Amino acid sequence: MITLRFYSIEDWESFVNMKSELIELKAQLLNLRRMVDERTKEVKQETEKRERIEHEVAKLERLNIIGQLAAGLGHEVRNPITTIRGFLQMLQNKTDLLTYKSYFDLMIEELDRTNSIITGFLSLAKNKPTELKRQCLNKLLANLFPLLLADAYSQGKKCIFEPGDLADLDIDTNEITQLVLNLARNGLEAMPPDGCLTISTFMDGQNIVLSVRDEGPGINSEHISKLGTPFFTTKESGTGLGLPMCYSIAGRHNALIEFESGPDGTTFLVRFSQPMEKTHSEN
Ligand SMILES: Nc1ncnc2c1ncn2[C@@H]1O[C@H](COP(=O)(O)OP(=O)(O)OP(=O)(O)O)[C@@H](O)[C@H]1O
Ligand SMILES: [Mg+2]
Incomplete structure:
Protein backbone atom coordinates (compact mmCIF):
# COMPACT_ATOMS: atom_id res chain seq x y z
CA MET A 1 0.00 0.00 0.00
CA PRO A 129 -26.23 -8.02 -77.09
CA THR A 130 -28.89 -6.90 -74.63
CA GLU A 131 -31.96 -4.92 -75.55
CA LEU A 132 -32.40 -2.65 -72.58
CA LYS A 133 -35.77 -1.02 -72.15
CA ARG A 134 -36.82 1.21 -69.26
CA GLN A 135 -39.69 -0.53 -67.49
CA CYS A 136 -41.09 -1.58 -64.16
CA LEU A 137 -39.73 -4.91 -62.94
CA ASN A 138 -43.06 -5.59 -61.19
CA LYS A 139 -44.87 -5.54 -64.53
CA LEU A 140 -42.49 -8.10 -66.01
CA LEU A 141 -42.93 -10.31 -62.93
CA ALA A 142 -46.73 -9.96 -63.00
CA ASN A 143 -46.73 -11.17 -66.64
CA LEU A 144 -44.51 -14.10 -65.74
CA PHE A 145 -46.35 -15.02 -62.55
CA PRO A 146 -49.12 -17.22 -64.11
CA LEU A 147 -46.39 -19.41 -65.65
CA LEU A 148 -44.61 -19.76 -62.30
CA LEU A 149 -47.90 -20.48 -60.57
CA ALA A 150 -48.70 -23.25 -63.07
CA ASP A 151 -45.17 -24.66 -62.59
CA ALA A 152 -45.63 -24.63 -58.80
CA TYR A 153 -49.15 -26.13 -58.84
CA SER A 154 -48.08 -28.96 -61.15
CA GLN A 155 -45.62 -29.98 -58.40
CA GLY A 156 -48.13 -29.50 -55.54
CA LYS A 157 -46.34 -26.33 -54.36
CA LYS A 158 -47.35 -22.72 -53.82
CA CYS A 159 -46.03 -19.48 -55.24
CA ILE A 160 -46.58 -15.92 -53.98
CA PHE A 161 -45.69 -12.60 -55.60
CA GLU A 162 -45.16 -9.60 -53.29
CA PRO A 163 -44.37 -6.51 -55.37
CA GLY A 164 -42.86 -3.51 -53.60
CA ASP A 165 -43.02 0.12 -54.69
CA LEU A 166 -40.24 0.38 -57.29
CA ALA A 167 -38.55 2.91 -59.53
CA ASP A 168 -38.15 1.97 -63.21
CA LEU A 169 -35.18 0.03 -64.47
CA ASP A 170 -33.32 -0.51 -67.80
CA ILE A 171 -33.66 -4.24 -68.43
CA ASP A 172 -33.75 -6.75 -71.26
CA THR A 173 -37.16 -8.41 -70.90
CA ASN A 174 -36.11 -11.81 -72.29
CA GLU A 175 -32.96 -11.99 -70.20
CA ILE A 176 -34.58 -11.00 -66.91
CA THR A 177 -37.45 -13.40 -67.64
CA GLN A 178 -34.86 -16.16 -68.08
CA LEU A 179 -33.09 -15.14 -64.83
CA VAL A 180 -36.35 -15.20 -62.82
CA LEU A 181 -37.38 -18.54 -64.35
CA ASN A 182 -34.01 -20.10 -63.52
CA LEU A 183 -34.03 -18.88 -59.89
CA ALA A 184 -37.70 -19.76 -59.40
CA ARG A 185 -37.25 -23.25 -60.87
CA ASN A 186 -34.26 -23.88 -58.62
CA GLY A 187 -36.39 -22.79 -55.64
CA LEU A 188 -39.31 -25.00 -56.66
CA GLU A 189 -37.04 -27.97 -57.34
CA ALA A 190 -35.45 -27.58 -53.88
CA MET A 191 -38.76 -27.67 -52.00
CA PRO A 192 -40.83 -30.62 -50.83
CA PRO A 193 -44.54 -30.68 -51.82
CA ASP A 194 -46.53 -28.00 -49.97
CA GLY A 195 -43.53 -25.66 -49.94
CA CYS A 196 -44.09 -22.03 -50.86
CA LEU A 197 -41.93 -19.93 -53.18
CA THR A 198 -42.02 -16.19 -52.52
CA ILE A 199 -41.01 -13.72 -55.19
CA SER A 200 -40.78 -10.16 -53.97
CA THR A 201 -39.30 -6.82 -54.93
CA PHE A 202 -38.25 -3.87 -52.81
CA MET A 203 -36.01 -0.81 -52.78
CA ASP A 204 -32.86 -0.90 -50.67
CA GLY A 205 -31.58 2.68 -50.69
CA GLN A 206 -30.96 3.43 -54.38
CA ASN A 207 -30.98 -0.25 -55.34
CA ILE A 208 -33.89 -2.24 -56.70
CA VAL A 209 -33.83 -5.73 -55.26
CA LEU A 210 -35.52 -8.87 -56.57
CA SER A 211 -35.83 -11.67 -54.02
CA VAL A 212 -36.63 -15.34 -54.69
CA ARG A 213 -37.16 -17.23 -51.43
CA ASP A 214 -37.83 -20.94 -51.11
CA GLU A 215 -38.57 -23.26 -48.19
CA GLY A 216 -36.13 -25.95 -49.27
CA PRO A 217 -33.41 -27.59 -47.14
CA GLY A 218 -30.78 -24.98 -48.06
CA ILE A 219 -27.62 -25.26 -50.11
CA ASN A 220 -25.09 -27.78 -48.90
CA SER A 221 -22.06 -25.85 -47.52
CA GLU A 222 -19.67 -27.93 -49.67
CA HIS A 223 -21.51 -26.78 -52.78
CA ILE A 224 -21.55 -23.06 -52.07
CA SER A 225 -18.16 -22.25 -53.68
CA LYS A 226 -19.17 -24.19 -56.81
CA LEU A 227 -22.44 -22.33 -57.42
CA GLY A 228 -22.37 -20.54 -60.75
CA THR A 229 -19.70 -22.82 -62.25
CA PRO A 230 -20.95 -24.10 -65.61
CA PHE A 231 -22.15 -27.72 -65.43
CA PHE A 232 -22.11 -27.89 -61.65
CA THR A 233 -25.30 -29.73 -60.73
CA THR A 234 -26.53 -32.02 -57.97
CA LYS A 235 -29.63 -33.00 -59.97
CA GLU A 236 -29.98 -36.12 -62.03
CA SER A 237 -31.43 -34.32 -65.02
CA GLY A 238 -29.85 -30.88 -64.38
CA THR A 239 -27.41 -29.31 -66.80
CA GLY A 240 -25.85 -26.93 -64.29
CA LEU A 241 -26.28 -23.93 -66.57
CA GLY A 242 -29.16 -22.21 -64.73
CA LEU A 243 -27.12 -20.22 -62.20
CA PRO A 244 -24.19 -19.43 -64.58
CA MET A 245 -26.78 -17.91 -66.91
CA CYS A 246 -28.22 -15.88 -64.01
CA TYR A 247 -24.76 -14.55 -63.03
CA SER A 248 -24.01 -13.66 -66.63
CA ILE A 249 -27.35 -11.87 -67.14
CA ALA A 250 -26.91 -10.02 -63.82
CA GLY A 251 -23.43 -8.91 -64.93
CA ARG A 252 -24.86 -7.42 -68.14
CA HIS A 253 -27.45 -5.53 -66.06
CA ASN A 254 -24.96 -4.15 -63.54
CA ALA A 255 -26.62 -6.28 -60.87
CA LEU A 256 -25.15 -8.44 -58.12
CA ILE A 257 -26.51 -11.80 -57.03
CA GLU A 258 -26.31 -12.65 -53.34
CA PHE A 259 -27.84 -15.53 -51.45
CA GLU A 260 -28.62 -16.56 -47.90
CA SER A 261 -29.19 -20.21 -47.19
CA GLY A 262 -30.10 -22.22 -44.12
CA PRO A 263 -32.08 -25.29 -43.09
CA ASP A 264 -35.36 -23.34 -43.48
CA GLY A 265 -34.71 -22.26 -47.03
CA THR A 266 -32.70 -20.23 -49.48
CA THR A 267 -33.13 -16.65 -50.65
CA PHE A 268 -31.50 -15.40 -53.82
CA LEU A 269 -31.27 -11.60 -54.04
CA VAL A 270 -30.59 -9.79 -57.30
CA ARG A 271 -29.46 -6.25 -56.49
CA PHE A 272 -29.69 -3.84 -59.43
CA SER A 273 -27.44 -0.82 -58.98
CA GLN A 274 -28.46 1.32 -61.93
CA PRO A 275 -29.00 5.05 -61.65
CA MET A 276 -32.71 5.34 -60.93
CA GLU A 277 -35.39 7.76 -61.92
CA LYS A 278 -38.16 8.25 -59.42
CA THR A 279 -40.94 8.15 -62.05
CA HIS A 280 -42.80 4.99 -63.05
CA SER A 281 -43.15 4.09 -66.71
CA GLU A 282 -46.60 4.06 -68.27
CA ASN A 283 -46.11 0.83 -70.23
N1 LIG B 1 -32.62 -22.68 -54.21
C1 LIG B 1 -31.73 -23.67 -54.12
N2 LIG B 1 -31.76 -24.52 -53.05
C2 LIG B 1 -30.86 -25.52 -52.94
N3 LIG B 1 -29.88 -25.77 -53.86
C3 LIG B 1 -29.80 -24.97 -54.92
C4 LIG B 1 -30.71 -23.88 -55.11
N4 LIG B 1 -30.37 -23.24 -56.26
C5 LIG B 1 -29.32 -23.91 -56.76
N5 LIG B 1 -28.97 -24.94 -55.98
C6 LIG B 1 -27.85 -25.88 -56.19
O1 LIG B 1 -27.02 -25.36 -57.23
C7 LIG B 1 -26.87 -26.31 -58.27
C8 LIG B 1 -26.68 -25.58 -59.59
O2 LIG B 1 -27.88 -24.88 -59.95
P1 LIG B 1 -28.12 -24.54 -61.49
O3 LIG B 1 -29.42 -23.85 -61.59
O4 LIG B 1 -26.93 -23.87 -62.04
O5 LIG B 1 -28.18 -25.96 -62.20
P2 LIG B 1 -29.32 -27.08 -62.03
O6 LIG B 1 -30.55 -26.50 -61.41
O7 LIG B 1 -28.71 -28.24 -61.36
O8 LIG B 1 -29.60 -27.47 -63.54
P3 LIG B 1 -30.35 -26.57 -64.65
O9 LIG B 1 -29.32 -26.32 -65.69
O10 LIG B 1 -31.48 -27.39 -65.08
O11 LIG B 1 -30.76 -25.29 -63.99
C9 LIG B 1 -28.12 -27.16 -58.20
O12 LIG B 1 -27.92 -28.44 -58.77
C10 LIG B 1 -28.35 -27.23 -56.67
O13 LIG B 1 -27.53 -28.20 -56.08
MG1 LIG C 1 -31.37 -24.75 -62.16
Whole structure:
Protein backbone atom coordinates (compact mmCIF):
# COMPACT_ATOMS: atom_id res chain seq x y z
CA MET A 1 0.00 0.00 0.00
CA ILE A 2 1.33 3.47 -0.95
CA THR A 3 1.11 6.24 1.63
CA LEU A 4 1.01 9.77 0.26
CA ARG A 5 2.19 12.64 2.36
CA PHE A 6 1.46 16.23 1.39
CA TYR A 7 3.72 19.02 2.54
CA SER A 8 1.69 21.93 1.27
CA ILE A 9 -1.71 22.83 -0.13
CA GLU A 10 -0.01 23.23 -3.58
CA ASP A 11 1.13 19.62 -3.35
CA TRP A 12 -2.43 18.56 -2.64
CA GLU A 13 -3.79 20.66 -5.51
CA SER A 14 -1.27 19.33 -8.02
CA PHE A 15 -2.10 15.78 -6.90
CA VAL A 16 -5.84 16.40 -7.44
CA ASN A 17 -5.08 17.94 -10.85
CA MET A 18 -2.93 14.99 -11.84
CA LYS A 19 -5.64 12.60 -10.77
CA SER A 20 -8.34 14.34 -12.78
CA GLU A 21 -5.98 14.48 -15.78
CA LEU A 22 -5.39 10.78 -15.36
CA ILE A 23 -9.13 10.11 -15.27
CA GLU A 24 -9.58 12.20 -18.40
CA LEU A 25 -6.73 10.38 -20.13
CA LYS A 26 -8.32 7.07 -19.22
CA ALA A 27 -11.63 8.21 -20.70
CA GLN A 28 -9.80 9.35 -23.85
CA LEU A 29 -8.04 6.01 -24.06
CA LEU A 30 -11.37 4.17 -23.79
CA ASN A 31 -12.80 6.42 -26.46
CA LEU A 32 -9.82 5.78 -28.71
CA ARG A 33 -10.12 2.03 -28.17
CA ARG A 34 -13.79 2.18 -29.10
CA MET A 35 -12.95 4.17 -32.23
CA VAL A 36 -10.20 1.71 -33.18
CA ASP A 37 -12.62 -1.21 -32.67
CA GLU A 38 -15.27 0.47 -34.81
CA ARG A 39 -12.78 1.33 -37.54
CA THR A 40 -11.36 -2.23 -37.50
CA LYS A 41 -14.90 -3.57 -37.90
CA GLU A 42 -15.56 -1.17 -40.79
CA VAL A 43 -12.29 -2.09 -42.52
CA LYS A 44 -13.11 -5.79 -42.08
CA GLN A 45 -16.56 -5.28 -43.59
CA GLU A 46 -15.11 -3.24 -46.48
CA THR A 47 -12.46 -5.90 -47.14
CA GLU A 48 -15.08 -8.65 -47.12
CA LYS A 49 -17.25 -6.63 -49.50
CA ARG A 50 -14.30 -5.99 -51.83
CA GLU A 51 -13.32 -9.66 -51.78
CA ARG A 52 -16.91 -10.61 -52.61
CA ILE A 53 -17.01 -8.21 -55.56
CA GLU A 54 -13.57 -9.38 -56.80
CA HIS A 55 -14.79 -12.95 -56.56
CA GLU A 56 -17.90 -12.04 -58.59
CA VAL A 57 -15.82 -10.24 -61.24
CA ALA A 58 -13.43 -13.20 -61.56
CA LYS A 59 -16.40 -15.53 -61.89
CA LEU A 60 -17.92 -13.33 -64.61
CA GLU A 61 -14.60 -13.21 -66.48
CA ARG A 62 -14.42 -17.01 -66.45
CA LEU A 63 -18.01 -17.22 -67.68
CA ASN A 64 -17.23 -14.69 -70.40
CA ILE A 65 -14.31 -16.75 -71.73
CA ILE A 66 -16.46 -19.88 -71.76
CA GLY A 67 -19.24 -17.93 -73.46
CA GLN A 68 -16.90 -16.60 -76.15
CA LEU A 69 -15.57 -20.08 -76.87
CA ALA A 70 -19.12 -21.38 -77.01
CA ALA A 71 -20.24 -18.59 -79.30
CA GLY A 72 -17.76 -19.71 -81.96
CA LEU A 73 -18.52 -23.40 -81.58
CA GLY A 74 -22.23 -23.05 -80.95
CA HIS A 75 -23.10 -21.42 -84.24
CA GLU A 76 -21.16 -24.10 -86.14
CA VAL A 77 -22.85 -26.94 -84.27
CA ARG A 78 -26.33 -25.50 -84.51
CA ASN A 79 -26.58 -25.58 -88.30
CA PRO A 80 -25.97 -29.34 -88.69
CA ILE A 81 -28.32 -29.97 -85.73
CA THR A 82 -31.09 -28.07 -87.51
CA THR A 83 -30.49 -30.11 -90.67
CA ILE A 84 -30.52 -33.45 -88.80
CA ARG A 85 -33.67 -32.42 -86.90
CA GLY A 86 -35.41 -31.54 -90.16
CA PHE A 87 -34.58 -34.91 -91.74
CA LEU A 88 -35.66 -36.79 -88.61
CA GLN A 89 -38.99 -34.98 -88.62
CA MET A 90 -39.47 -35.83 -92.28
CA LEU A 91 -38.60 -39.53 -91.82
CA GLN A 92 -40.77 -39.72 -88.69
CA ASN A 93 -43.89 -39.23 -90.83
CA LYS A 94 -43.07 -41.96 -93.40
CA THR A 95 -45.65 -44.73 -93.08
CA ASP A 96 -43.10 -47.57 -93.41
CA LEU A 97 -41.10 -46.11 -90.49
CA LEU A 98 -44.02 -45.66 -88.10
CA THR A 99 -42.80 -48.56 -85.92
CA TYR A 100 -39.76 -46.44 -85.07
CA LYS A 101 -41.78 -43.39 -84.06
CA SER A 102 -40.69 -43.55 -80.41
CA TYR A 103 -37.02 -43.64 -81.51
CA PHE A 104 -37.53 -40.58 -83.69
CA ASP A 105 -39.27 -38.77 -80.83
CA LEU A 106 -36.36 -39.55 -78.53
CA MET A 107 -33.75 -38.42 -81.09
CA ILE A 108 -35.59 -35.13 -81.69
CA GLU A 109 -35.95 -34.59 -77.93
CA GLU A 110 -32.23 -35.15 -77.41
CA LEU A 111 -31.37 -32.75 -80.23
CA ASP A 112 -33.65 -30.12 -78.67
CA ARG A 113 -31.89 -30.64 -75.34
CA THR A 114 -28.49 -30.21 -77.04
CA ASN A 115 -29.78 -27.05 -78.65
CA SER A 116 -30.98 -25.64 -75.35
CA ILE A 117 -27.58 -26.36 -73.76
CA ILE A 118 -25.92 -24.44 -76.60
CA THR A 119 -28.38 -21.58 -76.11
CA GLY A 120 -27.53 -21.52 -72.39
CA PHE A 121 -23.83 -21.54 -73.21
CA LEU A 122 -24.16 -18.74 -75.76
CA SER A 123 -25.86 -16.55 -73.20
CA LEU A 124 -22.75 -16.69 -70.97
CA ALA A 125 -20.77 -14.36 -73.29
CA LYS A 126 -20.37 -10.87 -71.84
CA ASN A 127 -20.66 -9.26 -75.27
CA LYS A 128 -24.03 -10.90 -75.91
CA PRO A 129 -26.23 -8.02 -77.09
CA THR A 130 -28.89 -6.90 -74.63
CA GLU A 131 -31.96 -4.92 -75.55
CA LEU A 132 -32.40 -2.65 -72.58
CA LYS A 133 -35.77 -1.02 -72.15
CA ARG A 134 -36.82 1.21 -69.26
CA GLN A 135 -39.69 -0.53 -67.49
CA CYS A 136 -41.09 -1.58 -64.16
CA LEU A 137 -39.73 -4.91 -62.94
CA ASN A 138 -43.06 -5.59 -61.19
CA LYS A 139 -44.87 -5.54 -64.53
CA LEU A 140 -42.49 -8.10 -66.01
CA LEU A 141 -42.93 -10.31 -62.93
CA ALA A 142 -46.73 -9.96 -63.00
CA ASN A 143 -46.73 -11.17 -66.64
CA LEU A 144 -44.51 -14.10 -65.74
CA PHE A 145 -46.35 -15.02 -62.55
CA PRO A 146 -49.12 -17.22 -64.11
CA LEU A 147 -46.39 -19.41 -65.65
CA LEU A 148 -44.61 -19.76 -62.30
CA LEU A 149 -47.90 -20.48 -60.57
CA ALA A 150 -48.70 -23.25 -63.07
CA ASP A 151 -45.17 -24.66 -62.59
CA ALA A 152 -45.63 -24.63 -58.80
CA TYR A 153 -49.15 -26.13 -58.84
CA SER A 154 -48.08 -28.96 -61.15
CA GLN A 155 -45.62 -29.98 -58.40
CA GLY A 156 -48.13 -29.50 -55.54
CA LYS A 157 -46.34 -26.33 -54.36
CA LYS A 158 -47.35 -22.72 -53.82
CA CYS A 159 -46.03 -19.48 -55.24
CA ILE A 160 -46.58 -15.92 -53.98
CA PHE A 161 -45.69 -12.60 -55.60
CA GLU A 162 -45.16 -9.60 -53.29
CA PRO A 163 -44.37 -6.51 -55.37
CA GLY A 164 -42.86 -3.51 -53.60
CA ASP A 165 -43.02 0.12 -54.69
CA LEU A 166 -40.24 0.38 -57.29
CA ALA A 167 -38.55 2.91 -59.53
CA ASP A 168 -38.15 1.97 -63.21
CA LEU A 169 -35.18 0.03 -64.47
CA ASP A 170 -33.32 -0.51 -67.80
CA ILE A 171 -33.66 -4.24 -68.43
CA ASP A 172 -33.75 -6.75 -71.26
CA THR A 173 -37.16 -8.41 -70.90
CA ASN A 174 -36.11 -11.81 -72.29
CA GLU A 175 -32.96 -11.99 -70.20
CA ILE A 176 -34.58 -11.00 -66.91
CA THR A 177 -37.45 -13.40 -67.64
CA GLN A 178 -34.86 -16.16 -68.08
CA LEU A 179 -33.09 -15.14 -64.83
CA VAL A 180 -36.35 -15.20 -62.82
CA LEU A 181 -37.38 -18.54 -64.35
CA ASN A 182 -34.01 -20.10 -63.52
CA LEU A 183 -34.03 -18.88 -59.89
CA ALA A 184 -37.70 -19.76 -59.40
CA ARG A 185 -37.25 -23.25 -60.87
CA ASN A 186 -34.26 -23.88 -58.62
CA GLY A 187 -36.39 -22.79 -55.64
CA LEU A 188 -39.31 -25.00 -56.66
CA GLU A 189 -37.04 -27.97 -57.34
CA ALA A 190 -35.45 -27.58 -53.88
CA MET A 191 -38.76 -27.67 -52.00
CA PRO A 192 -40.83 -30.62 -50.83
CA PRO A 193 -44.54 -30.68 -51.82
CA ASP A 194 -46.53 -28.00 -49.97
CA GLY A 195 -43.53 -25.66 -49.94
CA CYS A 196 -44.09 -22.03 -50.86
CA LEU A 197 -41.93 -19.93 -53.18
CA THR A 198 -42.02 -16.19 -52.52
CA ILE A 199 -41.01 -13.72 -55.19
CA SER A 200 -40.78 -10.16 -53.97
CA THR A 201 -39.30 -6.82 -54.93
CA PHE A 202 -38.25 -3.87 -52.81
CA MET A 203 -36.01 -0.81 -52.78
CA ASP A 204 -32.86 -0.90 -50.67
CA GLY A 205 -31.58 2.68 -50.69
CA GLN A 206 -30.96 3.43 -54.38
CA ASN A 207 -30.98 -0.25 -55.34
CA ILE A 208 -33.89 -2.24 -56.70
CA VAL A 209 -33.83 -5.73 -55.26
CA LEU A 210 -35.52 -8.87 -56.57
CA SER A 211 -35.83 -11.67 -54.02
CA VAL A 212 -36.63 -15.34 -54.69
CA ARG A 213 -37.16 -17.23 -51.43
CA ASP A 214 -37.83 -20.94 -51.11
CA GLU A 215 -38.57 -23.26 -48.19
CA GLY A 216 -36.13 -25.95 -49.27
CA PRO A 217 -33.41 -27.59 -47.14
CA GLY A 218 -30.78 -24.98 -48.06
CA ILE A 219 -27.62 -25.26 -50.11
CA ASN A 220 -25.09 -27.78 -48.90
CA SER A 221 -22.06 -25.85 -47.52
CA GLU A 222 -19.67 -27.93 -49.67
CA HIS A 223 -21.51 -26.78 -52.78
CA ILE A 224 -21.55 -23.06 -52.07
CA SER A 225 -18.16 -22.25 -53.68
CA LYS A 226 -19.17 -24.19 -56.81
CA LEU A 227 -22.44 -22.33 -57.42
CA GLY A 228 -22.37 -20.54 -60.75
CA THR A 229 -19.70 -22.82 -62.25
CA PRO A 230 -20.95 -24.10 -65.61
CA PHE A 231 -22.15 -27.72 -65.43
CA PHE A 232 -22.11 -27.89 -61.65
CA THR A 233 -25.30 -29.73 -60.73
CA THR A 234 -26.53 -32.02 -57.97
CA LYS A 235 -29.63 -33.00 -59.97
CA GLU A 236 -29.98 -36.12 -62.03
CA SER A 237 -31.43 -34.32 -65.02
CA GLY A 238 -29.85 -30.88 -64.38
CA THR A 239 -27.41 -29.31 -66.80
CA GLY A 240 -25.85 -26.93 -64.29
CA LEU A 241 -26.28 -23.93 -66.57
CA GLY A 242 -29.16 -22.21 -64.73
CA LEU A 243 -27.12 -20.22 -62.20
CA PRO A 244 -24.19 -19.43 -64.58
CA MET A 245 -26.78 -17.91 -66.91
CA CYS A 246 -28.22 -15.88 -64.01
CA TYR A 247 -24.76 -14.55 -63.03
CA SER A 248 -24.01 -13.66 -66.63
CA ILE A 249 -27.35 -11.87 -67.14
CA ALA A 250 -26.91 -10.02 -63.82
CA GLY A 251 -23.43 -8.91 -64.93
CA ARG A 252 -24.86 -7.42 -68.14
CA HIS A 253 -27.45 -5.53 -66.06
CA ASN A 254 -24.96 -4.15 -63.54
CA ALA A 255 -26.62 -6.28 -60.87
CA LEU A 256 -25.15 -8.44 -58.12
CA ILE A 257 -26.51 -11.80 -57.03
CA GLU A 258 -26.31 -12.65 -53.34
CA PHE A 259 -27.84 -15.53 -51.45
CA GLU A 260 -28.62 -16.56 -47.90
CA SER A 261 -29.19 -20.21 -47.19
CA GLY A 262 -30.10 -22.22 -44.12
CA PRO A 263 -32.08 -25.29 -43.09
CA ASP A 264 -35.36 -23.34 -43.48
CA GLY A 265 -34.71 -22.26 -47.03
CA THR A 266 -32.70 -20.23 -49.48
CA THR A 267 -33.13 -16.65 -50.65
CA PHE A 268 -31.50 -15.40 -53.82
CA LEU A 269 -31.27 -11.60 -54.04
CA VAL A 270 -30.59 -9.79 -57.30
CA ARG A 271 -29.46 -6.25 -56.49
CA PHE A 272 -29.69 -3.84 -59.43
CA SER A 273 -27.44 -0.82 -58.98
CA GLN A 274 -28.46 1.32 -61.93
CA PRO A 275 -29.00 5.05 -61.65
CA MET A 276 -32.71 5.34 -60.93
CA GLU A 277 -35.39 7.76 -61.92
CA LYS A 278 -38.16 8.25 -59.42
CA THR A 279 -40.94 8.15 -62.05
CA HIS A 280 -42.80 4.99 -63.05
CA SER A 281 -43.15 4.09 -66.71
CA GLU A 282 -46.60 4.06 -68.27
CA ASN A 283 -46.11 0.83 -70.23
N1 LIG B 1 -32.62 -22.68 -54.21
C1 LIG B 1 -31.73 -23.67 -54.12
N2 LIG B 1 -31.76 -24.52 -53.05
C2 LIG B 1 -30.86 -25.52 -52.94
N3 LIG B 1 -29.88 -25.77 -53.86
C3 LIG B 1 -29.80 -24.97 -54.92
C4 LIG B 1 -30.71 -23.88 -55.11
N4 LIG B 1 -30.37 -23.24 -56.26
C5 LIG B 1 -29.32 -23.91 -56.76
N5 LIG B 1 -28.97 -24.94 -55.98
C6 LIG B 1 -27.85 -25.88 -56.19
O1 LIG B 1 -27.02 -25.36 -57.23
C7 LIG B 1 -26.87 -26.31 -58.27
C8 LIG B 1 -26.68 -25.58 -59.59
O2 LIG B 1 -27.88 -24.88 -59.95
P1 LIG B 1 -28.12 -24.54 -61.49
O3 LIG B 1 -29.42 -23.85 -61.59
O4 LIG B 1 -26.93 -23.87 -62.04
O5 LIG B 1 -28.18 -25.96 -62.20
P2 LIG B 1 -29.32 -27.08 -62.03
O6 LIG B 1 -30.55 -26.50 -61.41
O7 LIG B 1 -28.71 -28.24 -61.36
O8 LIG B 1 -29.60 -27.47 -63.54
P3 LIG B 1 -30.35 -26.57 -64.65
O9 LIG B 1 -29.32 -26.32 -65.69
O10 LIG B 1 -31.48 -27.39 -65.08
O11 LIG B 1 -30.76 -25.29 -63.99
C9 LIG B 1 -28.12 -27.16 -58.20
O12 LIG B 1 -27.92 -28.44 -58.77
C10 LIG B 1 -28.35 -27.23 -56.67
O13 LIG B 1 -27.53 -28.20 -56.08
MG1 LIG C 1 -31.37 -24.75 -62.16
